[in-house]
Amino acid sequence: MSPTSRPGEDDRSASLRAGFRAGLPYAAVGFLLSMSFGILARDSGFSAEAAIVMSATVFAGSAQFAAVSILASGGTTAAAVAAAALMNSRFLPMGIAIGPSMPGRAPWRAAQGQAIVDASWAMANRGDGRFDRWFLFGSTAPQYVTWIGGTVLGALGGDLFDDPSRYGLDAIYPTFFLALVITEIKDRTTAAIALVGGLLALSLVEVAPAGLPVLAASLVALWGLRRGRAAG
Amino acid sequence: MTATIWWTIVGCTVVTAIIKGIGPVALGGRTIPPRLTGVIALMAPALLAALVITSTFAVGDRWHVGAHTVGVAAAGVVLVRRGPVIVAVVVAVAVTAGLRAVA
Numbered sequence: 001m002s003p004t005s006r007p008g009e010d011d012r013s014a015s016l017r018a019g020f021r022a023g024l025p026y027a028a029v030g031f032l033l034s035m036s037f038g039i040l041a042r043d044s045g046f047s048a049e050a051a052i053v054m055s056a057t058v059f060a061g062s063a064q065f066a067a068v069s070i071l072a073s074g075g076t077t078a079a080a081v082a083a084a085a086l087m088n089s090r091f092l093p094m095g096i097a098i099g100p101s102m103p104g105r106a107p108w109r110a111a112q113g114q115a116i117v118d119a120s121w122a123m124a125n126r127g128d129g130r131f132d133r134w135f136l137f138g139s140t141a142p143q144y145v146t147w148i149g150g151t152v153l154g155a156l157g158g159d160l161f162d163d164p165s166r167y168g169l170d171a172i173y174p175t176f177f178l179a180l181v182i183t184e185i186k187d188r189t190t191a192a193i194a195l196v197g198g199l200l201a202l203s204l205v206e207v208a209p210a211g212l213p214v215l216a217a218s219l220v221a222l223w224g225l226r227r228g229r230a231a232g
Numbered sequence: 233m234t235a236t237i238w239w240t241i242v243g244c245t246v247v248t249a250i251i252k253g254i255g256p257v258a259l260g261g262r263t264i265p266p267r268l269t270g271v272i273a274l275m276a277p278a279l280l281a282a283l284v285i286t287s288t289f290a291v292g293d294r295w296h297v298g299a300h301t302v303g304v305a306a307a308g309v310v311l312v313r314r315g316p317v318i319v320a321v322v323v324a325v326a327v328t329a330g331l332r333a334v335a
Contacts, residue, residue: 025317032321050237057245062283067244077236081243088251090279095255097272103261110253118283122276129269168328171303174287175324178308179317181280190277197278198285205290217282224270 012134019124019138026119027142029176031150033061036169038154040065044072048155055151059117059144061173063087066210086211093218094121101131115140122180189223196220299335303328 034055041051046068058064063084070080095113098121102112112133120139124131185191197217204213264272288304290296307324311317 028318029321032325045233046237047234050234050241054241054244057241058248060244060248063244063248067240071236071240077239077243080240081247084244085247085251088248090283091248091252092254093275093279095252096259097255097275099255099257099259100262100264102256106257106260109256109260110249113252113254113256114249116252118280122280125273125276127273129264129266129272166329166332168300168303168325168330168332171300171307171324171328172321174284174300174304175307175321176317177280177283177287178304179311179320181277181284182308182311184277184280190274193274194277194281198281201282201286202289202295205286206293206295210293213286214279214282217278218275220278221271221274224272224274225267226270 015132015134016138019120019132019135019140020142022123022135023120023139023142025179026139026176027146029172029179030061030143031146031153032169032172033176034147034150035154036172037061037064037068038151038156040072040154041068041151042155044068046155048152051155052148052151056148058084059147060084060088060091061147062211083210086209086215089211089215090118090218091116093215093221094118097121098124098131098133098136100129101133112137117143118177119143119180122184125184127186193220193223299331300324300328302331 037055038048038051041054041064042048046054054064054068066083066087067080070083071077075083094116098116099109099113102109104112115133115137117140120136120143121131123139124133124136126132181194185194197220200220201213201217204216208216284304288301291298303324303326306327307320310320310323
């Protein structure tokens with residue numbers, strides 16, 4: 001499909017199907033992640049219903065982990081919601097990047113934006129500044145289903161695991177994002193941007209509130225202003 | 233505690249929906265200036281690498297290298313050799329749990 005052609009119905013369903021297939025491995029990993037979320041939530045005083053509802057309505061792993069951890073350590077609702085907002089602040093630049101590729105009336109655009117999750121957003125990026133939104137929808141669908149499914153299993157069957165970290169489940173989250181970033185590193189520029197963004201975030205970890213270090217890394221992408229002009 | 237939990241869920245739901253909706257509502261359907269396409273293309277490596285590095289070399293708000301760091305590195309070897317994501321995750325979990333079992 002050339003950038004100027006309007007997507008037809010065939011393109012849409014092809015994109016949906018391609019997105020669905022591409023989303024399946026991440027849906028499988030998401031199942032394990034949300035299972036560990038369900039276990040953590042129960043250990044933190046959540047009922048199974050609350051854990052499952054949270055996964056269904058928030059659908060953002062890092063924010064859910066952050067909010068639950070804060071409540072578990074005696075924090076207030078405001079502190080937990082603020083931490084979740086900061087963890088999710090990366091969806092702001094992601095939404096700005098994909099926004100131009102989401103046409104329609106404002107409420108419909110807002111609804112489409114809800115399908116933004118890390119893996120789908122990264123894979124729907126066509127690399128020319130545009131995104132394939134149907135690919136995004138197709139990819140997010142299986143991830144949403146397994147996100148809830150894993151939470152149900154963790155929340156209801158979590159008593160089987162006394163201490164999730166003993167089983168190495170905390171290694172799932174970084175591996176999930178490592179798989180995504182490796183597909184994004186296509187040349188020296190993207191490798192350098194990844195390295196600088198990662199180190200910038202790491203340098204801020206001990207001094208900035210959780211979530212801000214990752215948001216700050218998006219500033220490194222401003223390097224593309226130079227590149228964009230060179231490319232035309 | 234129960235009310236606190238439910239209000240937290242409501243709050244997280246609302247802020248997440250707003251954060252995800254802002255970009256599409258503000259910019260939906262517009263054509264992007266060519267200079268910005270370069271910035272957009274570089275956002276994914278920057279944001280994703282930040283998530284990887286902060287979750288591999290830190291726990292919470294402290295720098296920390298542990299068994300999971302080794303597990304993630306082992307998964308990285310699988311991924312660079314074009315192994316499936318799910319295999320990489322199994323390797324990460326197995327290596328991390330194995331190291332903790334012997335430690």
